[in-house]
Amino acid sequence: EPEVTQTPSHQVTQMGQEVILRCVPISNHLYFYWYRQILGQKVEFLVSFYNNEISEKSEIFDDQFSVERPDGSNFTLKIRSTKLEDSAMYFCASSDPSGAEAFFGQGTRLTVV
Amino acid sequence: AQSVTQPDIHITVSEGASLELRCNYSYGATPYLFWYVQSPGQGLQLLLKYFSGDTLVQGIKGFEAEFKRSQSSFNLRKPSVHWSDAAEYFCAVGAPGNTGFQKLVFGTGTRLLVSP
Numbered sequence: 001e002p003e004v005t006q007t008p009s010h011q012v013t014q015m016g017q018e019v020i021l022r023c024v025p026i027s028n029h030l031y032f033y034w035y036r037q038i039l040g041q042k043v044e045f046l047v048s049f050y051n052n053e054i055s056e057k058s059e060i061f062d063d064q065f066s067v068e069r070p071d072g073s074n075f076t077l078k079i080r081s082t083k084l085e086d087s088a089m090y091f092c093a094s095s096d097p098s099g100a101e102a103f104f105g106q107g108t109r110l111t112v113v
Numbered sequence: 114a115q116s117v118t119q120p121d122i123h124i125t126v127s128e129g130a131s132l133e134l135r136c137n138y139s140y141g142a143t144p145y146l147f148w149y150v151q152s153p154g155q156g157l158q159l160l161l162k163y164f165s166g167d168t169l170v171q172g173i174k175g176f177e178a179e180f181k182r183s184q185s186s187f188n189l190r191k192p193s194v195h196w197s198d199a200a201e202y203f204c205a206v207g208a209p210g211n212t213g214f215q216k217l218v219f220g221t222g223t224r225l226l227v228s229p
Contacts, residue, residue, distance in 0.1 A: 031214040043203060043219040056216060091157060099214035100145060106156035
């Protein structure tokens, strides 16, 4: 069964460093998303991406965040200068052309020290 | 704005007993509704979804949910809980995005504990 895959599963980085979280969405999907879950809190929408551009972003998604689809298969989230409060589980998701249902990856746990 | 309320932070159920997890949503139109389960350290797995039609929907692992428009609810049920059901359960409503996709708004989750 097709699935969304994310790498790495866990990343530890020092405050102020740049990180790139990687995702391979399901191959025929057209909508891509990043969500974030701070430990013990609910899952929050960060950004959606369609037709090679950001479709919508939340207020969390400020200038330190960026997304890119560098080739036909990968979808990345870059955090330019990490802060302690960026520590969270980051989920990538993708939906088929209907856009109705999102399929989630297993997540990348980011720890900023 | 769309919102989802899961009033129970923790629920403990004996193995073999029935389960109902509550979810209330706020949304101006007919919602797309979802239940996801998250086991410790794992990702989000879709249990079931409601888009339209029959208000009682069946999902995986023996779960079902009923959409009640009059109560703005989408409660999750299972007739007999197994120890492996212990996990965090999230209700979500799909809010239409700018280009037709569904942005998910999640509730705060309910942690299910299963006692022997």
